[in-house]
Every structure is written in structure tokens, then in C-alpha cells.
Amino acid sequence: MTDTPRIPDKPALEGLEGKWGGVWEESGTYRFDREHATRDSIFSIDTPPPTASGSLHVGHVFSYTHTDVMARYQRMRGRSVFYPMGWDDNGLPTERRVQNYYGVRCDPSLPYDPDFTPPFEGGDGKSTKAADQIPISRRNFIELCERLTVEDEQQFEALWRTLGLSVDWTQSYRTIADEALFTSQLAFIRNVERGEAYQALAPTLWDVTFRTAVAQAELEDRDQPGFYHRVAFHRPDGGIVEIETSRPELLPACVALVAHPDDERYQPLFGTTVTTPVFGVEVPVVAHHLAQKDKGTGIAMICTFGDVTDVVWWRELDLPNRAIIGFDGRIIADAPAAIESEAGRAAYAQLAGKTTFSAKQAVVELLRESGDLLADPKPITHPVKFFEKGDRPLEIVSTRQWYIVNGARDAGLKERLLERGRQISWHPDFMRVRYENWVGGLSGDWLVSRQRFFGVPIPVWYPLDGEGNPVFDEPIVATRDLLPVDPSSAPAPGYDESQRGVPGGFIGEHDVMDTWATSSLTPQLAGGWERDPELYDLVFPYSLRPQGQDIIRTWLFSTALRAELEHGVAPWSNAAISGFIVDPDRKKMSKSKGNVVTPAGLLEQHGSDAVRYWAASSRLGTDAAFDPQNPTQVKIGRRLAIKVLNAAKFILGFEGAADAAVTEPVDRSMLATLASVVEQATRALDAYDHARALEVAETFFWTFCDDYLELVKERAYGEPSAEQASAVAALKTALGVLLRLFAPVIPFAAEEAWSWSHDGSVHVAAWPALDELAARGEAGVELLELASLALTGIRRAKTDAKASQKTPVATATIAGPADAIRLLESAAADLRAVGRIAELEFVEGEELAVVDVVLDQSE
DSSP states (O other): OOOGGGSOSSOOSTTHHHHHHHHHHHHTTTOOOTTTOOGGGEEEBOOOOOBSSSOOOHHHHHHHHHHHHHHHHHHHTTOEEEOOOEEBOOSHHHHHHHHHHHTEEEOTTSOOOTTOOOSOSSOOOTTOOGGGSEEEOHHHHHHHHHHHHHHHHHHHHHHHHHHTOOOOGGGOEETTSHHHHHHHHHHHHHHHHTTOEEEEEEEEEEETTTTEEOOGGGEEEEEEEEEEEEEEEEOTTSOEEEEEESOGGGGGGEEEEEEOTTOTTTGGGTTOEEEOTTTOOEEEEEEOTTSOTTSTTSEEEEETTSSHHHHHHHHHTTOOOOOOBOTTSBBOSSOOTTOOSHHHHHHHHTTTTOBHHHHHHHHHHHHHHHTOBOSOOEEEEEEEEEETTOSSBOEEEEEEEEEEOOSTTOHHHHHHHHHHHHHSEEESTTHHHHHHHHHHTOOSOEEOEESOSSSOBOOEEEEBOTTSOBOTTSOEEOOGGGOSOOTTTSOOTTOOGGGBTSTTSEEEOOOEEOHHHHHTTHHHHHHTTTTOHHHHHHHOSEEEEEEEGGGIIIIIHHHHHHHHHHTSSOSEEEEEEEOOEEOTTSOBOOTTTTOOOOHHHHHHHHOHHHHHHHHHTSOTTOOEEOOTTOOHHHHHHHHHHHHHHHHHHHHHTSSSOTTSOOOSHHHHHHHHHHHHHHHHHHHHHHTTOHHHHHHHHHHHHHHIIIIIHHHHHHHHHSSSSHHHHHHHHHHHHHHHHHHHHHTTTSHHHHHHHHHTTOSSOGGGSOOOOGGGSOOOTTTTTHHHHHHHHHHHHHHHHHHHTTOOTTSOEEEEEEEEOHHHHHHHHTTHHHHHHHHTEEEEEEEEOSSOEEEEEEEOTTO
């Protein structure tokens, strides 16, 4: 029987995304079957939640396709696949997008306006200065954030559906939704209760104009004029150490001198002390690899804080904090306690209250007077960090922040985290080293508080003493029954709102958590930790964490940390790490470089299967070059998908059943070869090597189409017989296997072709098993290869004679070893038919070759 009633006249890729996407959604093809799932039957995926602001780029398509291939494979292997999608919608990127989109900025001191309407929608904000944006209350600002992220997420979901991600959309979550707030706050409270979260003063990048903390993503370097000042520090033996600095005003904040550990000039000084000029403070001389031998004199002063390198040195070398710059950018009134001499305090008094510019001039004069300015200031131009919308250089001020322990100062925790890394199977395995290097190099605990607005509020209040001062050492931590809670608008337990901000009352914590403090809980967020214990016990620990290599030290590590602190286990069995997408010049694609390619146009022009093929062709951990002007692999993928449709249409047009007996040696050899392909592809996918699985399947497919199908089609077209039935059964059996092998990579074409001869979806069909295929038989896998070589030789002979492949052949002679000849004789009828050969002779020879072809000149 044929399957032609279901087959379109002209199969095409166009429109398949919309057609099958709707069918899959309506039929619940990818729905997680919780009712029948058991712990052993589940394959759970801790999917990376993309940032729901801006736009997706081709790198997202790359890595998420890798994940989807594995999800589809495991589903076909009979696993209940838990495959949620999250949206990382809190944090700085969303705030910046909302500011630009609506022309607003957040001012927490303003009251809520229930009737507020933003000045405009859809702006890019490029020409809008922060000072010109309309200030609105925190609650108004958050409402705009929530509105815009929902709109963005709908667009992202539409693109993911077009790509064919087999996500269970009923399991999606948002990192700012109430469930996420509850989970994040509860985990933080547990950290506090166990002593794993604590407060401490810490340095923060600060814009003195807007009086706000600035995140790293908001920074930009601008070249600025300045001066190097050569200054003398005094050694105990009467000698001096010369340093060069562009910020002499920070001399009162100096806590050490630092040089590179390999710098022979300063190695004798390591472990000794020197005294600062003018202020007379004794500071150590230390070694650190970030010191630059060729910069200035090769030795630098560490101040708290002149730049971000000072912060690194301060943390890693465990130095004291002597910050002297206030939130207004001026020198604070009180001198650091380390300045003990009367002369030093008098000198500091001349700086108090001055801007850093004026303080710099004052310190230079003091150095001249003391004789410690060793040369006239030398003009320089150097990069200085600015807030991207600011007009003044950033300062680094000390603020009270919340931390979570991460093993930096706890050898036991660090070793447990390293052990968890060893318990995870990494794909590829060498990525484990990056995790281990990060854990081993930790030097400071994880700062999780941020002075932002759209994020998870830290669920803490502080009592006020009789004078109205916060008692930070006695935080009031929210109880579980209050969660989720925003301390800036809800009263502390045991207080009422009238006591906010008054002596003897309370104040709420205004800071929010670092977005990674929520993203580090994606297993808990998606799995319903403490909200749906039954589901959580089914899916956690997860089977797989897929992600990019650039966030091993952030997302992967922080998730492993939270799982260790809360559960004492590794959060997943496997970690699959994708490489980067690079441009034709091998530069990583990024928005800052301006070389990012968005996927919408690619998907529309080439089709989703073609784009997925390109992604799946690259192994995990391997960077892939992408040239949008000539996307070769995408074009190859489209050609493959079209060929699958055409081959299926051709094969299904033959009369006969797939379950008929396969009797002919060449048919049995083809199925034996296919069995080997299934075995290799299965082994590769079990090892998370989707590229290898695709490679072996595709290689066989082209041989199948170009050689085997051509070899047996005359027999398949013939009158009903055992030989004809054998060919048709082999062809249809192979097609069913191939469609399933390709289904994880080109799901739309595979589903379309499958639907022509099957009820139900190929994506819930069983993965092909070896016992489905005919026994290898006495011919073995060699016969198909030999027949292909012989067919190629016959074709080449006709081509060399400049004859059509349809030209009849009077005689043809094939030579080869005796064993090969015996095998080929069983395929002689097919070779004669496809080659239009009247008389085919086999002779023994050293190598297999078509040694003579005589064309029939009578036609």
C-alpha cells in the first residue's frame, strides 16, 4: 500500500513552523506528564532563563538548540522530560530598558501616583539624559518594569516557539513573580538563620551626581587628561620608595604599597613597612600578580578606594578600609583612625569637605612643602570610569552591604564545592577545570545586595534607637508567613507603619538582591521548592544544567553554592557547556562590539530547521564562526531538510508495507548499516555529543539517498514479488528510523514527513532500537558499501564517456577480491537495473573497481 493520500504534491519547508507549533501546543506534545512520572523516569532540565529585555541574538539560538536536541532525544527514549522556561526579568538590564523606553527614572523618595502615565513609549533613550527623565516613585517604576517585561517575554516566547523549542510552556516562571520573590527571600532568610548571610561595609562604585550605586554593566571608560605625581614613601632605614600616582588626594586612604611578586627590585621589601608622606601612617609592602612592573615605578599605592583594582587588592590581600570620600564626592570630615600624628591630622583637616579636585591640589602643595614631591607633575591621558549617563568620574565609596559565604574564607565549604564539581558529569569534561579554578581562586564572599529598584527586596528591617539611628547589628528578618514582602512599604514585624523612620521605630531595607541571587535558585524556582514538595522531589537534583561557558563562574557556581548551602548536594547530574558564537574574524559576538546577529531574519529566510542544523553541527564547548552574509551551514541544513521531505515522498509512493519480510542481501546490508548508525548516534547522544550523532545520521542518509535508493528503486517499482516487497519494506523501515534520528535536530521536517504515514507525533515516538531492524544477515554491512562503490564506478564511466546516466550498457566488468565479488553477486540484479546493464561480469582482482564498461551504441 502507498501513503500518497496524505502527501502534498509539492512538499515544502515554508509554513511548517506555524502548522506544527499549533498542533504541538493543542495536543500537549511536550507537556510534562507529572501524573505518571516517577523519579527514575524523569529527565529534568534547569534551563537558563534569558534576560527579558532588549533582544535575543543568534548565540541564544545556538545554545538553546543544543539543549532542545537533548530534551527531544530523552523524550523519545521514554523519559518524562521536565523542560521549563524561565525569564530573568529583574535587575539592571530591565531598569535601563524601562528608563529608555518610557523616559523615566526611579526616585524612591516620591509618593506613588496611581494615575501616572509615562511621557512616551518606545523610545530608545539615546538622546535622553538621565537628568531629563521624569522621576517617579519606586512603585510606579516597578509597575512599568513589570508591564514591559511581560511584553518582551511574549515576543521572546513567540521566537522560541518558531525555533521549535520543545518547552513545556505551562512550567514557565519569572524571576520577579511572587513565587520567585517567595523562593528568593526564603532562601536568603535560611542563609541568615544559618549564619551564611551577613552584613559588612564594602566598596561600591558611586556616581556623585545622581547619588547612586552603579553596576559594572553601566560603566564606560573615557579618556581624561591628568597628571602623574612622583611621591616618596619613607623606609625605616631612612631610604625612600618612589611611587607614581594620578590620585595624590587619596594618600590619607593609603593602606599598602604593592608590586609584582616576580619584580626583583621590590622582593626585599615584601613583608616590611613604609610610612606615607605628609600623613605619617605605617603601611605594609605586599605582592600581587595584578601589579604592573612596567607601569610608573613598578610599585603602586593601594588606597581605599581609587579604582576597581584597589578593591580587588583590598579584598584579596585582606587590607583595612580607610575610605575618605563621601556620597557627595567630597572628603569626609573625620580622618581615618590610622592617622594618629598631630601633623597628619592637621594636614587632613585642610582636605575635609573639599571636592576630590580641590583636595588633589591641596595634597600636591603639602607634598611640595614636605619635600616628598620628587618631580613636577607629568601630564598624561588615561581611561577613567564614568557612569554611562554621568558627567563626573565615578568614585568608590564604602557602603553597608549583604554577603553570602561562598568558600573564600571557609576551607571546608570550598572543598565541598570542589567535590560537588567532581560529582557532576561535565560535557565537555575540560570545562570542569574552569569551575575548579574559580572556586580555588575565591578570595571574598559573595556580595548580594544592590542599590537598585527592580529586584527581589532583601526581607530585612532595622530598629531605630532613641535618637533615630539604625541599629544595623540587630536586623529584623522577615518570617516565612510574611513572604513575599517589600520592607520599603510593609512594616516590620511587631511594628506598625506609623513607626517607620521615627526614634524607637524602624526603617526598611531599600536594597534589592543581586539578580544572580535569584538566578542561582532556578532549580528551586522551576521545581516548586517549598511550594510544591511533591514536584520538587521528582525533579531535584536535576538531570541537566545547560549553559554558556562565560557564566560558569557566576550562574553555574552560584547555583551549586545555593544547592550546597540549602540541600548539601550537587544540583544536577550533568552540565552541558556551549561554546561562543564568533564572527568571521573569530571575535566573540557581543552587543558592545556591534557584531551581534539577531535570529528573526535568519529563521524567516532559511527556516527553523536550517538554523537548528547549523547550531547542532557544533559540539559542546566549541566556538562556532557565523557569517551572516554567507551562512554556509544554515544553507546545508535547509538542503538536508528539503531532501528529507522529498525522499520521504518518494519512498512512501511505493506499493508495499514496512513490515514485510526483508529477504534480499543488499536490503539486509543496508538495514545492518543503519543499525550501526543507530548504535553510534545513540551512544553519542548519551554522551551529549549531538554533533557526532547528527554527523553519522546525515552521512548515512546521503549514502542512502544517492546510492541505496537509486540501487533498488527499479526493483521497488517492479511487479509484486518477494524481491519487490523486500526493497519497499527496507526503504520504509529505514525512512522511519531516519526520521526519528533527525527529529531532535530538524523537528518540523521530521514531523511533516512522519505525519504522511503515521498517526501521532514523531517526537513522542520511541527512539529507534536495534531490534527494529532486520538481522544483519550473511551479507553484513560490507555489501552496501561495496555496492555503492560499484555504482559510483559505473556512473563515473558514463560521465567520462560524456554519456547520460540513462544510457544503456552492453557489458560491464567489475573486478575485486574473491570475498567482495561473492557479496556483490547477490546485488547483481540491482546493479544491472540501475546501470541499465545488459551483461554484468565479475572477475577477481586486487582492488574493487569497474574495469570495463561498453556502452550500448544501438540506442
